[in-house]
Amino acid sequence: MPGERGQLDEAVRRLRNGEPIGFPTETVYGLGAPAFDAGAVRLVFEMKGRPANNPLIVHVSDEAMARRAVSDWPESAERLSGAFWPGPLSIIVPRAPALPPEVTAGGETVCVRCPAHPVALALIEALDEPLVGPSANRSGHVSPTTPDHVRAEFPGLFVLDGGPCRIGIESTVVRVGDERVEVLRRGAVAPGQIEGVLGRPVEVSQVTITPGAISSSPGLLERHYAPRTPTVLVEVGDLPRVTGEARTSVVLAQEPGETASRSVGAWIRMPRDAESYAASLYDALRRADSMRMDRIVVVRPHGTGDAALWAAIEDRLRRASAPDHP
Ligand code: TXA
Ligand code: MG
Numbered sequence: 554m555p556g557e558r559g560q561l562d563e564a565v566r567r568l569r570n571g572e573p574i575g576f577p578t579e580t581v582y583g584l585g586a587p588a589f590d591a592g593a594v595r596l597v598f599e600m601k602g603r604p605a606n607n608p609l610i611v612h613v614s615d616e617a618m619a620r621r622a623v624s625d626w627p628e629s630a631e632r633l634s635g636a637f638w639p640g641p642l643s644i645i646v647p648r649a650p651a652l653p654p655e656v657t658a659g660g661e662t663v664c665v666r667c668p669a670h671p672v673a674l675a676l677i678e679a680l681d682e683p684l685v686g687p688s689a690n691r692s693g694h695v696s697p698t699t700p701d702h703v704r705a706e707f708p709g710l711f712v713l714d715g716g717p718c719r720i721g722i723e724s725t726v727v728r729v730g731d732e733r734v735e736v737l738r739r740g741a742v743a744p745g746q747i748e749g750v751l752g753r754p755v756e757v758s759q760v761t762i763t764p765g766a767i768s769s770s771p772g773l774l775e776r777h778y779a780p781r782t783p784t785v786l787v788e789v790g791d792l793p794r795v796t797g798e799a800r801t802s803v804v805l806a807q808e809p810g811e812t813a814s815r816s817v818g819a820w821i822r823m824p825r826d827a828e829s830y831a832a833s834l835y836d837a838l839r840r841a842d843s844m845r846m847d848r849i850v851v852v853r854p855h856g857t858g859d860a861a862l863w864a865a866i867e868d869r870l871r872r873a874s875a876p877d878h879p
Pocket of ligand 2: 696
């Protein structure tokens with residue numbers, strides 16, 4: 554049973570022991586460790602193979618707990634947490650001095666978020682401490698949206714089961730400064746919703762970074778959320794040409810079957826609406842990856858529903874299909 558009490562106690566016991574575990578959120582599964590346990594936080598970096606310059610998100614069960622991890626909680630943060638928490642919005646504010654420097658990658662800011670998932674909230678409340686939680690995948694790889702995905706990334710890891718993730722792509726990351734409000738990563742909370750709450754214009758940063766370069770948000774590397782199989786993003790009109798090339802492809806498309814090419818080894822049918830597309834995207838990419846074809850071809854989706862969510866999906870598809878060596 555997802556979130557069973559015995560499982561929860563076991564999860565808390567392991568965390569108190571300094572052992573990272575997998576835990577569910579409404580977006581993707583996280584690799585959790587107590588944020589104030591520097592040794593456990595270092596283990597998280599090691600397990601993920603994550604560059605030390607890429608800061609972690611700190612998960613809290615409410616605003617009061619967020620205040621333990623920060624040194625300033627500006628009115629804008631107060632308003633955003635009031636409007637969107639628990640929910641898929643991560644807010645960057647000045648960090649508490651007591652937070653281990655590893656968490657923020659040595660930086661002066663910390664990213665906090667309160668997940669809208671009953672099992673995650675129960676876990677953090679039972680631990681009674683903030684929890685770091687990068688997505689529970691090896692650095693650069695596709696984020697996990699089921700317990701099986703997490704176990705495939707980290708065999709033997711204890712995973713608290715919360716079922717499949719409802720949203721399926723990572724939270725919106727927003728930085729609130731005195732001068733400007735910036736969305737650093739698109740997600741289910743739209744820039745327009747943030748503008749509505751703050752009554753201020755919001756910038757959406759098109760961060761594209763070369764690995765190794767210094768950046769303000771190193772998780773936004775150009776190639777990210779990527780399968781191991783070379784992946785291309787194409788327009789539906791290009792499908793005959795692309796699949797006509799002499800390689801075997803698995804094609805992710807909303808309307809499969811349009812092209813009868815011998816090089817198409819498999820089709821994965823994708824939903825038409827944004828919510829269902831986001832919720833199934835990473836599972837589809839992982840299934841495609843496991844087929845071990847020469848290439849994954851994703852047909853650029855067009856569909857109904859939330860335009861901002863489509864923009865977040867487009868962002869992930871672009872990163873999944875970015876060349877290995879930009
Ligand atoms: O939905 C999510 O946010 C998931 C679930 C597990 O909560 N977590 C997640 O964490 O996606 P992660 O570590 O995979 O992505 C965190 C992103 C990275 O792009 C990182 O660079 C950025 O947030 N980030 C974290 N702290 C930051 C900071 N202080 N300043 C700028 N960017 C920051
Ligand atoms: Mg990640």
